[in-house]
Amino acid sequence: MIALLSIILLISYVKCMTDIFLSNSLTKRKEIFYPLNKDSVKMYVCGPTVYERPHMGNARAAVVYDILFRLLKRFYKDVVCVRNITDVDDKIINSAKSQNIAIDSLTTQITQFYHQDIAELNCLPPNVEPKATTHIKQMIEMIEQLIKSSHAYVVQGHVLFDVSSHSNYGELANRSLDEMIAGARVEVAPFKKNPADFVLWKPCKAEDYGFESPWGWGRPGWHIECSAMSFAYLGADFDIHGGGADLMFPHHENELAQSKCANSGSSFARYWVHNGFLTVNGEKMSKSLGNFKTVREIIESGFNGSVIRYFYLTTHYKKPLDLNDKALEDAKKAMKKISAVIHKTDSKKVKECHEVINFLADDMNTSAALAHLHELASKSQQGDEEANKQLLWSLDFLGLEVMAKEVIPADIIKIAQERLQAKREKDWQLADLLRTQIMERGYKILDTDDSYELEKIG
Ligand code: AMP
Ligand code: ZN
Numbered sequence: 001m002i003a004l005l006s007i008i009l010l011i012s013y014v015k016c017m018t019d020i021f022l023s024n025s026l027t028k029r030k031e032i033f034y035p036l037n038k039d040s041v042k043m044y045v046c047g048p049t050v051y052e053r054p055h056m057g058n059a060r061a062a063v064v065y066d067i068l069f070r071l072l073k074r075f076y077k078d079v080v081c082v083r084n085i086t087d088v089d090d091k092i093i094n095s096a097k098s099q100n101i102a103i104d105s106l107t108t109q110i111t112q113f114y115h116q117d118i119a120e121l122n123c124l125p126p127n128v129e130p131k132a133t134t135h136i137k138q139m140i141e142m143i144e145q146l147i148k149s150s151h152a153y154v155v156q157g158h159v160l161f162d163v164s165s166h167s168n169y170g171e172l173a174n175r176s177l178d179e180m181i182a183g184a185r186v187e188v189a190p191f192k193k194n195p196a197d198f199v200l201w202k203p204c205k206a207e208d209y210g211f212e213s214p215w216g217w218g219r220p221g222w223h224i225e226c227s228a229m230s231f232a233y234l235g236a237d238f239d240i241h242g243g244g245a246d247l248m249f250p251h252h253e254n255e256l257a258q259s260k261c262a263n264s265g266s267s268f269a270r271y272w273v274h275n276g277f278l279t280v281n282g283e284k285m286s287k288s289l290g291n292f293k294t295v296r297e298i299i300e301s302g303f304n305g306s307v308i309r310y311f312y313l314t315t316h317y318k319k320p321l322d323l324n325d326k327a328l329e330d331a332k333k334a335m336k337k338i339s340a341v342i343h344k345t346d347s348k349k350v351k352e353c354h355e356v357i358n359f360l361a362d363d364m365n366t367s368a369a370l371a372h373l374h375e376l377a378s379k380s381q382q383g384d385e386e387a388n389k390q391l392l393w394s395l396d397f398l399g400l401e402v403m404a405k406e407v408i409p410a411d412i413i414k415i416a417q418e419r420l421q422a423k424r425e426k427d428w429q430l431a432d433l434l435r436t437q438i439m440e441r442g443y444k445i446l447d448t449d450d451s452y453e454l455e456k457i458g
Helices: 002-016 056-075 090-099 103-120 136-148 177-184 222-234 245-262 295-300 305-313 325-344 354-361 366-381 385-398 410-424 428-440
Strands: 021-024 029-032 040-045 078-083 152-155 158-161 198-203 218-220 238-244 269-275 278-280 443-448 451-456
Touching: 021 269, 040 056, 040 222, 056 078, 056 103, 056 238, 056 269, 056 278, 056 295, 056 305, 056 354, 056 385, 078 222, 090 103, 103 295, 136 152, 136 158, 136 198, 136 218, 136 222, 136 245, 158 245, 198 222, 198 245, 218 222, 222 238, 222 245, 238 245, 245 269, 295 305, 305 325, 305 366, 325 366, 325 385, 354 366, 354 385, 366 385, 410 428, 410 443, 410 451, 428 443
Parallel strands: 040 078, 040 238, 238 269
Antiparallel strands: 021 029, 152 158, 158 198, 198 218, 443 451
């Protein structure tokens, strides 16, 4: 008996000892994740620039790092996630100007929209959400440190980072300096020592939005904000840095260079995680291309937060994911199918599912985790109570909410039954007429083998 108990304990211990694997953009390898401190994890994620309501691409990034946050919390006692708000930027200033509203009213409003939309996707709030405008002092201190250590220079009111002062410049993007200059199409200002040198501080007119600094009235460069805020909340060395693949260069490369130079001997972030793009017809969704759909628009067109989340999880986070009606409809169908099974059982009890944990620990293999949910759902449908408990736990862990069962009015069901009979009798004219009647009452009828499914429109 004691031997049997020991074996059971050993098996559960081994199951809980799963390693987390992550694709690290810095080493270009999938690696076992070892935090600096064995019980705690520090993670920084680049957050939104708040000038327009978040689009579906922004939300993909939010969901990817939410899954990582949830996974890390399952393995470590203490996980600190910092996600910044970029509330000073030329795009923000221009947008406020064109709408004739104050900059801080715009950024406060858009930050609220971001919170609302991301909360509907069941993303957990980060532990700290620092705003750039309230960390100007920390940015100035870091810039001063860079000037003191000869990694930055002051010219014509600008402070620029001297890329030639850092021999590892390019280690993250893995490109030569020439390639980086060409790729970034950096503005080659005549006062730059090297075309790749980037702005830490730039001057602006006294009447423009800005801040006082040792170099005069001006505004910080974008990259310094993440370096200063990660240092303020996580210290010089931390575990994970996340963001979209578009940020790898120049944003993350520059963050890495200036942080290492400002904090001599530090490695800055050790694991760099980059999510792939959400695309539209194969092209990156972006505000500048104008091919974006906001999260709000998608929710209002009838796809709730869990359906959108399911859609994101169908594809590995590093791969591109195309947004189209079919993909969203498929996600909705899948969530409905799983939810229908849960409703048939009456159990509120849950049990951790090791398979789902193992799939997620393998570099967040969410598509395998979803496939496992469907296996659990079919077992659950056949009355397997254990599978049902694991399914409930897995849905909760992945942040997917069971969809409420739609109550279809009796008169609609009656017409649908009459239509089924008409179809069986090959009376297509009557079947079409009844379909129209169903649609006029706000429902959609979908034909299955020898039956139908009804769904509310919108
Ligand atoms: P932004 O508000 O543009 O600074 O972006 C906020 C976050 O969303 C960053 O991590 C971006 O890399 C990410 N992001 C922006 N567009 C996309 C996209 N089309 N697909 C995936 N992530 C994106
Ligand atoms: Zn950043």
